[in-house]
Amino acid sequence: MKYDFDEYVDRSGGDGIKWERADAVFGGDDLIPLWVADMDFRGPQPVVDALKRRAEQGIYGYTWRPDSLFEAICGWLERRHRWKIDKEWICWSPGVIPALIACVETFTQPGDRILIQPPVYPPFFKVVKEHGRELVQSPLRYANGRYEIDFDDFADKLKQSGAKLFILCNPHNPVGRVWTRSELERLEAICAEHGTIIVSDEIHADLVYEPNRHIPFAALSERAASRTVVCLAPSKTFNMAGLQAAYIVIPDKALRESFNKAIVDAHHSSSNVFAVTASRSAYSEGDEWLDQCLAYIRANIDYARSFLAEHVPEIMPADPEGTYLLWLDCRGLGLGAEELKKFMIREAKVALNEGISFGEEGTGFMRMNTACRRATLEEALRRIAGAVRARRA
Template sequence: MQLEKLIDRRKTHSVKWYIEDQDIIPLCIADMDFQVSEEIVNAISHKALHGIYGYSTFCERYYDAVQYWWKTQYDWELKREWISFSPGIIPGINLLLKALTQPGDGVIVQDPVYYPFFSTIETQGCIILNNSLIYSNGAYEMNFEDFEEKASQPNTKVFILCSPHNPVGRVWTFEELRKIGEICDKHGVFVISDEMHGDLTYSGYKHIPFATVHPNHLKFSITCAAPSKTFNIAGMQSSIFIIPNKDVKEKYEGLLTGYGLMRPNAFAVEGTIAAYYKGLPWLQEVKGYLEENLQYVCSFLKEYIPSIKVVKPEATHLIWLDCRDLGIPHDKLHSFFLENVRVRLDEGMKFGRGGYGFERINIACPREVLTEALLRMKAAVKGKEETC
């Protein structure tokens, strides 16, 4: 299987693998250690062989590909005029907050959550309103009562929805999205829906775009997505922002142009077209492999390291690990894995107070790498327990 192939990324300027200590295994940062589909490689190679890499723009083939993907995967008929661009989700959300808020306005997030949301809100001079998720019996759910209390505050202007949720892996149900939408509509709160991981769902789960839940959602929501996590092409820096509200789209694109961020890189357009038209077989194979990796991690930890609990994800190639039973202070947990285990995870503390005692692990790697990391974890935890 091609996904089992070990590929050395250490000298490729990879952020994930750019580490001085060559013995450390990085299972952090949400990209995959799998080669992309042959169709994407061919499309990029053809573009590279052209030999000119000047300023690029979008074409009808690009828009057709985006519309094709959302129609075939989510039965959503996107209008061409809704589709906009950003070089990444976070740069785009920064501009959206600038368009939708004033300094001092409140922005709701549901921690533990993707940590760049926090700095993005603060950068725009806004106030972070934490509607913390409820963790019970190994699973997470929304606190709707607290959400409405925060949404009803007069200075609350925006809610950043993470759907599917990163890092806890929840695929929000139709009913959950409907309730959130009703509350936001009632109190005039605009929804920025980060749906970056929507294509990476596991068996038995289906991502529902927030904007499709009710026709009213089109008026007060923006959908942020990309082929980057889905097809492992984050370095192409091409995100898709679906903005049905004409006035908001004009404000956003004015800022995009003003900051000089309106053009894709030379390979983004062809890479996106190849991904959306020809990448589905590769994606299906990857999702099957991720599901096997997920089951492997769950079984291994249950048998050998029961003090680490898996918050079983419904989507994403990430697993949220409950490490509180290890008895390690939350501010020492990350260094324990890095120094004792020699595995770099994503530090749970960065995801908000709800992340204290947790770590996030990326399982999008060959099983051989994952096995070595788990064996190191087993040995380090055993050694800790023996010295206690």
């Protein structure tokens, strides 16, 4: 069927964080919310229909995960990512962040070091620091509007720190890189040399634009599979973050059993009745919706980049290879981090994520969520352009 991503869906009066809480969180009024990473689009119709049928039963008791759910996930990974897995490799978590916490607590001890690559998703910092581990940072290298891995620094940091765990973000949030096979293989070789376990957050795996292709880290080789935990979910792909439906793929039996014990001990192993229904339907019948959604978002990204180049050259957006997040280099505005935040809220009247929240390397940047109606994006960009013109004057 043909989906209408320009359809207006009234999210006011509900309990969604993105729209209902934007003014309160940012301390503004009448803000256009392009911050928290969920979409403004209705999900695939088969998912909506499946949830309606399940809801109409009227009983929402304890729920198990049927074989059909495992089969849907395995089919999706093979169909979309050419990754054939055994269903026994699949573990469960209410979300990727609880899974990261389980990995930190299972595969490291208090005082151990864990490596990340900023600017990166803010919870990466928290799951390390809040659980008594030491943070090691190997920043991405930014040149000519594109981020690269500094492999020399990465290898030096692992060698010097003896980091037990490396948390990878692929596709990368917020910079939008989709790491190539050769880049991933170099990371894997360095980690193997130092005995480092890889936890790969691949929650945006399905949101990749041609000709780029997502490569699951554990699919690189048998050696990579023996040292890797891959975190996945339908939440970003199908706009169902509120259902808390992550799954974790761990090919190695010993790592898998240790992870599962941590999840069970934390009482995080139960199923959400609607998550089971929605995930199974999405992975079985969601291809058509996703293909159309990706085309729409890519067009939004192209529009935003073109608009900013013409009207606000002080702001230079990255060209994301994946995700629906646009990383904006706002340093041309000449504003400090706090000034930039206030400018966007008070003068432009848009709610964006502060770049500095992704690490010091994000100072002077902002993250924009483009998974919205074109009309919403156009209005937000007009507001930014108008605020910049007023500042120029």
